[in-house]
Amino acid sequence: xxxxxxxxxxxxxxxxxxxxxxxNILEALGRVIGENILAPRNIPSANNSAMDGYAVRYxxxxxxxxxxxxxxxxxxxxxxxxxxxxxxxxxxxxxIMTGAVIPEGADSVIRQEDTLKNGRTxxxxxxxxxxxxxxxxxxxxxxxxLVIKKGSFLHSADIGMLAALGKAFISVYQKPRVAIISTGDxxxxxxxxxxxxxxxxxxxxxxAALVMECGAIPIMLGISKDKRTxxxxxxxxxxxxxxxxxxxxxxxxxxxxxxNIMGEIGNAMHFWQVAMRPGKPLAFGTIEGIPLFGLxxxxxxxxxxxxxxxxxxxxxxxxxxxxFRQNIKAICNEEIQKKAGFKHFIRAVVRKxxxxxxxxxxxxxxxxxxxSMVAANGLIVMGENxxxxxxxxxxxxxLLDDSLSWSESLQI
Ligand code: AMP
Ligand code: MG
Numbered sequence: 001x002x003x004x005x006x007x008x009x010x011x012x013x014x015x016x017x018x019x020x021x022x023x024n025i026l027e028a029l030g031r032v033i034g035e036n037i038l039a040p041r042n043i044p045s046a047n048n049s050a051m052d053g054y055a056v057r058y059x060x061x062x063x064x065x066x067x068x069x070x071x072x073x074x075x076x077x078x079x080x081x082x083x084x085x086x087x088x089x090x091x092x093x094x095x096i097m098t099g100a101v102i103p104e105g106a107d108s109v110i111r112q113e114d115t116l117k118n119g120r121t122x123x124x125x126x127x128x129x130x131x132x133x134x135x136x137x138x139x140x141x142x143x144x145x146l147v148i149k150k151g152s153f154l155h156s157a158d159i160g161m162l163a164a165l166g167k168a169f170i171s172v173y174q175k176p177r178v179a180i181i182s183t184g185d186x187x188x189x190x191x192x193x194x195x196x197x198x199x200x201x202x203x204x205x206x207x208a209a210l211v212m213e214c215g216a217i218p219i220m221l222g223i224s225k226d227k228r229t230x231x232x233x234x235x236x237x238x239x240x241x242x243x244x245x246x247x248x249x250x251x252x253x254x255x256x257x258x259x260n261i262m263g264e265i266g267n268a269m270h271f272w273q274v275a276m277r278p279g280k281p282l283a284f285g286t287i288e289g290i291p292l293f294g295l296x297x298x299x300x301x302x303x304x305x306x307x308x309x310x311x312x313x314x315x316x317x318x319x320x321x322x323x324f325r326q327n328i329k330a331i332c333n334e335e336i337q338k339k340a341g342f343k344h345f346i347r348a349v350v351r352k353x354x355x356x357x358x359x360x361x362x363x364x365x366x367x368x369x370x371x372s373m374v375a376a377n378g379l380i381v382m383g384e385n386x387x388x389x390x391x392x393x394x395x396x397x398x399l400l401d402d403s404l405s406w407s408e409s410l411q412i
Contacts, residue, residue, distance in 0.1 A: 151321035179238035226255035248297030330357035
């Protein structure tokens, strides 16, 4: 049995980023970008109007008010997309639409609401400040600026930015293909009402969901019987994947064959059993060179083990620069006790209260109690040697929901 930190280190040393592929930006949402994006040009490319109104020289509008308006001569109409032909001189203005390039000579725009058009003259009811209602060239993005950093997930705003920069194709990291095998004679498929003694194979589904959440591709290989030959057959099918996940069959029972197969010629087992709860019976190794996580069978253990070890591996394989969930400090709302020797991950719900996080456990912590995982948005982490948390004490919580970590200015 090895500590969690050692297991993680061993695991991560076995993974490197996969290759890159060039794709259209419409396919790039949720992918990890494989290149730094430097702006090839300014956005906006030229000074343009932020309002519908009149492009003027601000000095020509000095002193204009509702009661003492001024008049300027309209010399041109500039719709969006057209370039002005005339330069603004003293006493002149051009009608301008939002987005149109500011004509030469003008240095501000008066909003249409502060004017009245009268033939080829415009009555100005307010004085302009220099630069008012102008969007300046490069105000959003400067040419040469680093706009999107390599190694992060692409969100919708990134896709819009790439389009604005004229980048129709970009390099992203390949998605890992992850074969998923559930082991157990007690398992039946989802469409079958389980007869006495049988249970539905839910682990394949939670694992597939976790894999997709990491941006990878699940390959569902179904259920293997607790028979060495059956399991060998399944592993053979899985060899075209980048990673294999199995659940169950990795404890000390008579039919727990996963680790035995890892011990066969051509395969390897790097370690078995981690000092954590839930999730102690974890084996990590390779099958004919393909990395394999032999995850525990209990529905919560399998998910918590995935969170600790598989998730960072999948993110590393995708070249992501931030591979760990965010840890925060929260006030524990209740007393928790445990024995020394294992690191514990306790299902909890974290909420914000007066600029602090408050953590409350979600009930029964049995490794088969999936409901308390459903209710959780975080895991309270208790160190190996820690035996008690008092009510009101600060605790470390590993967030399972990234959106929580974005909440503004929390005291942590
Ligand atoms: P095992 O480690 O194979 O002994 O599995 C431990 C327990 O986890 C079993 O007794 C089942 O109750 C449960 N279990 C194993 N595999 C699955 C699965 N695929 N889906 C849901 N529960 C499972
Ligand atoms: Mg089993």
